[in-house]
Amino acid sequence: MALDLLLESIATGLLIGGFYAALSVGLTISFGLIDIANVAHPAFIILGAYFALALSQTFGIDPIIAGLLLVAPFYVIGNALYLFYSNTFERRGESSLAGLVLFFGLLILLEVGMATQFGVGLKALYSAYGSVAVSFGPLLLPLRFVYSFVAGVAAVIALELFLSRTFRGRAIRAVAQDAQAVSLMGAKPETIRLIAMGVSIATAGLAGGLVLAVGPISPYQDRLLIGRVFAVVVLGGSGSVVGALLGGIVLGISENIATIYLGAGWSLAVSAVILLLVLALRPSGILRR
Amino acid sequence: MFVQVSRRRAVSRTVAVVAVIVILVVAGGGYYYYTTSYVPATTTPIKIGVVIQESGFLALAGVPGLTAINIWANDTNAAGGISGHKVQIIAYDDASDTSKVPALIQKLISVDNVDYLVTLGTVDTAAAMPVASQSGKILLGLFGTNANAGINYNKFFQAAPIGPDPNYDQVRGYFELAASINPKPQTVAFVAVQNDFGQQCSIGGAKAAAVGGFRIVDNETYPPTQTDFTSLMQKVKSTNPDIAFICSYPSDSVGIVQASKGVNFTPKLMGGGMIGPQFTALEAALGKSLQGIVTFAYWVPEPTLNFPGVNSFILRYEAVANASGAAAFDPLGYLYPPYSYAAMQMLTQAIQGCNCFGNNDQLGTYIHGHTFTTIGGNMTFAASGEWSYSRVLWIQYQNIAGASVSAFSGPGHQVIVWPAAYKSGNLVYPFAGWSG
């Protein structure tokens, strides 16, 4: 029985890890690759969740599909965000930390905006698979997390391919290392960052669909996500999207194992300790590049 | 040398700047005090000062609460006010940030010169208590558990019908209900969220379990940020309890129901102090999964709770909720609004009955000594300011047809199974398992 429980917790932890990766992978790109500490990223995720809710209710589509539909408009939102940021902060040559003021202000504005537009209460979507678990050998896996795991892993793979196989993707990774050298390759660093921020926020659109698929949403829910998404990004090694997946899985599994052996009340403490240990032993994350 | 001169000038200039700012703030405060404390003497309105969560996490309770208060103010003024005094609501948003509460309460007291104070929730009410108690003004607390435990302020009154021993009274019914079943279940598993509600619920549950002779075979807590409950509920299931006792917040309630269904956790009695099913959006999201679950309520649209005026209030509340376009809050709203309104009704009746507007001590004594008839039923208060009796209801979801708002509205879906006095149907036992 105990072994079953352990396996179960590892398996669901893995699934949750895929979900965490989907929430964090956009931040890996903005924070890890182009040095924009976008603390408002979770607020964009919740915004995506509200849009996904509207789409789902209007067209009767699955929230994850709705999240996919949001990728394109959120890409544009990301572009706009970058233009605003670069014109107000980056061009002045200030450190990315100066931008934190901007993004924190934006976070509050987004929260208030969502609260007034969509209401302060909880919103949820009825989904046929909401409380379904599928058997996998002796294990029972929550279907909504199976789906979000698949979507999260697919997003990570797509991004990894984009970043390693395309000219623009490689340029995004290169711009983090040496922006001036990138300009010597014939690429405009601002354009590369514009693309990167678009991609980053585009993932928030998808992640919003997943958040809606997984549970109820509320306008101030982003605060619950901030700590976790930054932890995932740092655990994985900032700038590595595969690392974000690993970081998410480490977090998901450790939280679940803590639940089994120490009680869920300690799960956050355990993940904080793991984060601190990883930082102490391998400061650049699990996947050192 | 030059550098030192420059530095000294920097010091003096900065001190000057700081001094100017301090003077401005002081002067501003004084001016504000002067302008707002001037009130024409003849038509003194009754001012109700409210510090409430219009934004932040607790806005989902604060906004419905404030809406109900405003409906009361409109009703009262339309009827000519209280003993000829119009009522005026002065409400500040504390943004669910407790550190803002003492200053806002103090502003209401000493600048806005309100007559009575209202707060919502345990944490904010407890933070308001020291300031409010020093002022000696009546403080109405909406929905907090044990918020008066620190100070025992004798002019504090709690709106929710929890009872004189809040932790225990909040959950006692669930265990009495369980004890009444034949054969009596023996073991119980606790699952409680790590926040003030969850832990107080759990403490009360432990006492009630001891009184009822139940053995606690598992006692789980989880943080409010818990993502998924599958592992947790598997663990709980593995202890094989006769009944489950869950103290959860709205989002978690959904996750727990979903996970319990997923792992097919079927204790004989499923439920507990769950907040969440009372919210329409979550009822609709869970649909038939709620069938058979037992949870608490303060008011439900069952015939046994047809207090005078409550139905018309609910209709007006729904109208406001719908008119707010964005469906800013819960359209059915049975959890917070009726008792927020009822507490204000109680205040109206107390001021009228006591005929002591302006004398808080007298009014406090009057409230303690009288019974008030409200849309939430008869209110009487214990010394602690809690209701002198408990009227926490335990309801079971029955006859849920599907996942829509209409599947839950109206009587017959949230059947009162405890206490006997308000019973509107029989408990379906044992828990039939998960459908839909």
Add this chain to the structure above:
Amino acid sequence: MKRNLAPMYLLVSLAFGAILPVFYKQPYFYFASYIVLQYVALSVAWNLLGGYGGYLNFGTSAFFGVGAYVSAYLFNSLGIPEVIAILAAGAVSALFGVLIGYSSLRLRGVYFAIATLAATTLVQSIVLNTPALGSAVGLYIRFPAAPAIYGNLIELLFVAMFGISVVSIGLSYWIENSWIGRGLMALRDDEQAAETLGVPTFRLKLYANVLSGFLMGVVGSLYPLYIGYIEPYSIFDLGISFNVFVMTFIGGIGTWQGPIIGALVLGSIQQAASVTVTSQYNLAVVAAAMLVFGIFSPGGLKGIFSRLFGKRSTGTVN
């Protein structure tokens, strides 16, 4: 000879703070100002490591919270006198600073920031799981008797917080102009270069973190008396840490005046917005103010003040 003026300013300021409640009695002013001053002291303390050393601590609420819980526990549960509880709170918080420092100060900037966030979660979790500290239920604070000198507790708390702020500012001014501050600024600009020049970088960072932690702990230790009831979510709120960062930044990071100006301005706006814009839009007003200050004041408000007063920058001391 000219240096000696600083202590005088300090004493005059302290005296001003101590005498004010004798003449001005509006309690709302003291309740609101207390929170503003609390942010002044926290921002000044934060600036010691974050501004001079460039190591951003996002665990301000952890230090603040450790102070609050230690004093609440000592004062409330053990009945230890307030003054001792406050100093003990500062000491424990400083010790916490040593722990954080030893474990995390070798990390590069961003990673240090994340480590402090994780440390906050850890401390919060420990409190949540410790019944003696009230777990999630919280601790109700025994209401101390009204003080003899001032009419009521809030005036005394105001004076105390005013004093803590002034002393913090004095310390910060002294550090900025001492070898510690110069060393920190050197390592902020180029840590490796500073190291090779013989600046004991790690030791300096640790000093700054411990002193900063001590001050934050002392600030936190008064908070239970102010609020009357503490529980882990409002105490270890990430919002406190963010506020302190934003205030310091828009005031002018890395200067002793910056955090004072930033906390006074933004703190006052926060207090004022909550009573003038009586709806959820009050937060939007605050956020908009943050954006405006952040966007239009490079170098912080301190830079604007300097320009307005037409003086040479104090930052260019060689």
Add this chain to the structure above:
Amino acid sequence: MASNQSVLSIENLQAGYGGVRVLHGVSMTVKERSVTVLLGTNGNGKSTLLKCLAGLVTPDAGSAKLSDDGAGVELAGMHPYEIVEAGVSLVPDGRRLFPLLTVEENLLMGAFKKSARKRHKENLKSMGELFPVLRERKGQLAGTLSGGEQQMLAIARALMSNPKLLLIDEPSLGLAPIVITKLMSTIKELRDKYGLTILMTEQNLPQAAKIADWGYIMVHGKIVFAGDAQQIHDNELVRRYYLVG
């Protein structure tokens, strides 16, 4: 070997950083299919000149015209990425590789500009032939290569954009003599086999002189000498600068 057609004509170029003027009216030309070496010791403005040409430093005055089949393109004032489009590629001082990208990814970064993207496969292949060591290490992170290999990679990366004019800043810096010899022969090969025009800066006269067609000497931001390979070799000034002291 070198034709007389000039690819680049610099006239009276002035540039500096902040208030400090570094280049005081530099004029020079670079002939097609030649290796032109700009000599000078450290701090005389050689790198600044190349940075001006690549768009990293904006000149205060003067012009730098790239002749493009008769039509002249003014480089001064263009952005670096526009200059790459125009056909000038810089191998910067310190190589400025992307250490966390693989060798192959670095090369592909070099082919970012649109016209080069289409030809990236064949270019990749020819770089493999020109620098076999890079082909062997194509999956390795650039940061892990040796100094000589890194320099090769930097040159190869710049070539991936099919430049008309290749600018190389101090290629021999920090490399062992034997590596330098090999590097110089590769640069020579670029001219001879691929017909490239190369402008490079050097402090290492003896090595550079072996392959240079033209030489300029820069002292304190001014050109103090210009001549062909033989003249460099024989010049008194060159001797004083490089062989004495």
